[in-house]
Amino acid sequence: MIIHLFDPMQLRLELRRAGVRTIDIASRAGVRPCLVSNVIAGRARSARTEAAIAAAIGKAPAEVFRPPAYRQVRSADAALN
Numbered sequence: 001m002i003i004h005l006f007d008p009m010q011l012r013l014e015l016r017r018a019g020v021r022t023i024d025i026a027s028r029a030g031v032r033p034c035l036v037s038n039v040i041a042g043r044a045r046s047a048r049t050e051a052a053i054a055a056a057i058g059k060a061p062a063e064v065f066r067p068p069a070y071r072q073v074r075s076a077d078a079a080l081n
Contacts, residue, residue, distance in 0.1 A: 006064050008041050011053070015040075020056040028052050 006014065015021075022040070026033040029052035038044035039053060045068060047061070054061040 005066055011040050011057075011064065014057040015053070018057050025049070025052045025056055028056075 015025075022033045022036040026036045029036070029046075029049050031046065031049050031052075035044060035046060035049055036053065039046055039049045050061045050065045054064045057064070
Protein backbone atom coordinates (compact mmCIF):
# COMPACT_ATOMS: atom_id res chain seq x y z
CA MET A 1 0.00 0.00 0.00
CA ILE A 2 1.34 3.43 -0.97
CA ILE A 3 0.83 6.20 1.56
CA HIS A 4 0.43 9.64 0.05
CA LEU A 5 1.54 12.51 2.22
CA PHE A 6 0.21 15.91 1.27
CA ASP A 7 2.20 19.12 1.45
CA PRO A 8 0.26 22.19 2.67
CA MET A 9 -0.47 23.50 -0.84
CA GLN A 10 -1.80 20.13 -1.99
CA LEU A 11 -3.90 19.83 1.13
CA ARG A 12 -5.43 23.28 0.71
CA LEU A 13 -6.20 22.46 -2.92
CA GLU A 14 -7.91 19.20 -1.95
CA LEU A 15 -9.96 21.00 0.70
CA ARG A 16 -10.98 23.65 -1.82
CA ARG A 17 -11.99 20.95 -4.32
CA ALA A 18 -14.09 19.32 -1.60
CA GLY A 19 -15.71 22.68 -0.82
CA VAL A 20 -14.57 22.57 2.80
CA ARG A 21 -13.41 25.63 4.73
CA THR A 22 -11.10 25.65 7.74
CA ILE A 23 -13.94 27.01 9.86
CA ASP A 24 -16.06 23.98 8.89
CA ILE A 25 -13.30 21.59 9.94
CA ALA A 26 -12.77 23.52 13.19
CA SER A 27 -16.46 23.30 14.00
CA ARG A 28 -16.55 19.52 13.39
CA ALA A 29 -13.39 18.93 15.42
CA GLY A 30 -14.32 21.30 18.25
CA VAL A 31 -11.15 23.37 17.84
CA ARG A 32 -10.31 26.90 16.78
CA PRO A 33 -9.87 27.69 13.07
CA CYS A 34 -6.32 28.93 13.71
CA LEU A 35 -5.36 25.43 14.92
CA VAL A 36 -6.74 23.93 11.71
CA SER A 37 -4.68 26.40 9.67
CA ASN A 38 -1.56 25.64 11.71
CA VAL A 39 -2.00 21.88 11.29
CA ILE A 40 -2.50 22.28 7.53
CA ALA A 41 0.64 24.43 7.34
CA GLY A 42 2.63 21.89 9.38
CA ARG A 43 3.23 24.26 12.29
CA ALA A 44 1.18 22.25 14.81
CA ARG A 45 0.10 18.66 15.48
CA SER A 46 -3.31 17.57 16.77
CA ALA A 47 -4.66 14.06 16.25
CA ARG A 48 -8.27 15.20 16.42
CA THR A 49 -7.68 18.03 13.94
CA GLU A 50 -5.63 15.85 11.59
CA ALA A 51 -8.45 13.27 11.60
CA ALA A 52 -11.05 15.94 10.79
CA ILE A 53 -8.92 17.37 7.96
CA ALA A 54 -8.31 13.94 6.46
CA ALA A 55 -11.99 13.00 6.73
CA ALA A 56 -12.94 16.22 4.93
CA ILE A 57 -11.08 14.99 1.83
CA GLY A 58 -12.08 11.35 2.22
CA LYS A 59 -8.71 10.07 3.41
CA ALA A 60 -7.33 8.37 6.49
CA PRO A 61 -5.03 10.55 8.64
CA ALA A 62 -2.08 8.27 7.82
CA GLU A 63 -2.59 9.02 4.12
CA VAL A 64 -2.29 12.77 4.69
CA PHE A 65 -0.03 13.35 7.69
CA ARG A 66 3.30 11.89 8.73
CA PRO A 67 3.23 9.86 11.95
CA PRO A 68 4.49 11.71 15.02
CA ALA A 69 8.25 11.46 15.51
CA TYR A 70 7.92 10.04 19.02
CA ARG A 71 6.31 6.89 17.63
CA GLN A 72 9.32 6.32 15.40
CA VAL A 73 11.71 6.85 18.31
CA ARG A 74 9.83 4.40 20.51
CA SER A 75 9.89 1.82 17.72
CA ALA A 76 13.64 2.27 17.32
CA ASP A 77 14.14 1.94 21.09
CA ALA A 78 12.14 -1.28 21.12
CA ALA A 79 14.29 -2.71 18.35
CA LEU A 80 17.43 -2.00 20.38
CA ASN A 81 16.17 -3.93 23.43
